Amino acid sequence: MRFLKADFIYPISSVPVKNGILIVNENGSISDVLDPVINREDYQQVLNSGNDVETFRGILCPGFINAHCHLELSHLKGKLREKQKLPAFLRQVSTMRQAGEDEIIEALYEADAEMVANGIVAVGDISNTDHSFSVKGNSKIHYHTFIELFDFHPNRADDVFDKGKQLYNSLTSMGLAGSIVPHAPYTVSPKLLKLLNNFSYDDGAPLCIHNQETESENAMFLNKSGDLFTFLQNATSLYTDWKATGFSSLSSTLVHLPNCNKIQLVHNTYSTAEDINWAQLYSMLIWWCFCPNANLFIENRLPDIPLFIDHASKITLGTDSYASNWSLSIFDEIKRVNQSYPEISLEILLTWATLNGAQYLGLQNKLGSFEKGKIPGVNWITNIDVETLHLSGMSEVVPLC
Numbered sequence: 001m002r003f004l005k006a007d008f009i010y011p012i013s014s015v016p017v018k019n020g021i022l023i024v025n026e027n028g029s030i031s032d033v034l035d036p037v038i039n040r041e042d043y044q045q046v047l048n049s050g051n052d053v054e055t056f057r058g059i060l061c062p063g064f065i066n067a068h069c070h071l072e073l074s075h076l077k078g079k080l081r082e083k084q085k086l087p088a089f090l091r092q093v094s095t096m097r098q099a100g101e102d103e104i105i106e107a108l109y110e111a112d113a114e115m116v117a118n119g120i121v122a123v124g125d126i127s128n129t130d131h132s133f134s135v136k137g138n139s140k141i142h143y144h145t146f147i148e149l150f151d152f153h154p155n156r157a158d159d160v161f162d163k164g165k166q167l168y169n170s171l172t173s174m175g176l177a178g179s180i181v182p183h184a185p186y187t188v189s190p191k192l193l194k195l196l197n198n199f200s201y202d203d204g205a206p207l208c209i210h211n212q213e214t215e216s217e218n219a220m221f222l223n224k225s226g227d228l229f230t231f232l233q234n235a236t237s238l239y240t241d242w243k244a245t246g247f248s249s250l251s252s253t254l255v256h257l258p259n260c261n262k263i264q265l266v267h268n269t270y271s272t273a274e275d276i277n278w279a280q281l282y283s284m285l286i287w288w289c290f291c292p293n294a295n296l297f298i299e300n301r302l303p304d305i306p307l308f309i310d311h312a313s314k315i316t317l318g319t320d321s322y323a324s325n326w327s328l329s330i331f332d333e334i335k336r337v338n339q340s341y342p343e344i345s346l347e348i349l350l351t352w353a354t355l356n357g358a359q360y361l362g363l364q365n366k367l368g369s370f371e372k373g374k375i376p377g378v379n380w381i382t383n384i385d386v387e388t389l390h391l392s393g394m395s396e397v398v399p400l401c
């Protein structure tokens, strides 16, 4: 049993505890969180019992959930040019993602170990191939894999879906959790969405889709114009018959997905209050995932995050991939939001980074908060101002268990 005392303990499911003691069992499960005022007797007993009470300056919080990653692109670390906008980014990924299997697998293991060292305990991870499956099977991290499909043309939908199902079967036969999901509004046909809808409806798993990551995504759906549509038309003749819907990319796509499954919309860089309200009315099970450093890497722009706090409750954080980020660290994403939107409290940011992600992935009984019996991992956040509870540039995360 370990006794961990800190300036503040953030259980997440309840209010922060000043000078609290977190008691963790040998197997990492939470035994108790003691408040020096509310649990005065038990607290004093721990201090007087001669137990080794480990003391930390800063905050203790549960392990982080990385709600959106592409582990299999880890070999692209440091290879892509920054701030080129999404169409050029997609072109770079498609031309550079091919590599030798040894190089890909080595980068996968490194990235997985890096996420463990960054205090990440679960990941919602996109896969287009089976490259990452063996790494996931051997990892300390809990992975939920999203088998991601794109068909570009309805004539390909059945074939693409069948291949996706094969990949899904190979994932689940290894005992790994997963779902089959669409890539983005502009790369899937309504026919493929219908197939995904039917499959997901039966199996109830969480879904996700990239959403409004670049400005011209909406222009494409509104009137078949913009940089993204030009890029896609030049890349493949399969867009010749494509028809604009006259609505935003989000509303054009979401109507084809089930409103009884959890759906995570990823990026949302150009989403408006109208988009958010529309999605919230369509389904009660919408999660909004931000990957701020990836947005800066690709588009050099952040979503209007405070707008989502006003209009939506379920927010998560992701790193996206090493094709579009400098690190795979949820704490780096927290620091980025904190730096750009200092009015958002640390308690809110940590909730996004822990319990919200666990709820989205269906892992809330085990991860996401310091509650008795859970095994959520324990992260120590260093170098914070304990008076104002603000992070500093020196703040770091150190996983303790």
Ligand SMILES: [Zn+2]
Binding pocket: 068, 069, 070, 126, 210, 266, 320, 321
């Ligand atoms: Zn992504």
